[in-house]
Amino acid sequence: AVVSTQSTGSDTADVVDMEEMNIPKIKAFVEEYVNIIRRQLMDVVPKAVMCFLVNEFNENLHKAHMKGLLVADKAETLMTEDAFHAERREKVLKMVKALERADEITSLIE
Numbered sequence: 001a002v003v004s005t006q007s008t009g010s011d012t013a014d015v016v017d018m019e020e021m022n023i024p025k026i027k028a029f030v031e032e033y034v035n036i037i038r039r040q041l042m043d044v045v046p047k048a049v050m051c052f053l054v055n056e057f058n059e060n061l062h063k064a065h066m067k068g069l070l071v072a073d074k075a076e077t078l079m080t081e082d083a084f085h086a087e088r089r090e091k092v093l094k095m096v097k098a099l100e101r102a103d104e105i106t107s108l109i110e
Helices: 009-069 072-079 083-109
Strands: none
Touching (some): 009 072
C-alpha cells in the first residue's frame, strides 16, 4: 500500500477550519486552568504567611520565657514547694497509707 503524501488544498483548509474551531475551546480551558491556579494561590499564600508569622512569634516567645525562667534568683523560688501544698501532700500520703491498711484488713476478713 502506497501512502500519498500529497495534500489537496481542501484537506489543508479542513485542518485549518478544525484548528480555528478548537481555538476558543483551548482558550477557555487555559483561562479556567489559570483561574483555578489563581484561586489556589489566593488560598495558600495567606495561610503560609500566617504560618511563618505564628511560628516565629512562638519561637521568640518561648525564648523570652525561658530567659525569664532561667534567671538564678527566680529559679530557686520557682522550685520551692509552697507550704500549703506541702501540707496537703503530707495529708494525702497519710490518707493513702490509711486506705492501703484498710484494704489489707478487709482482704483478711474475706
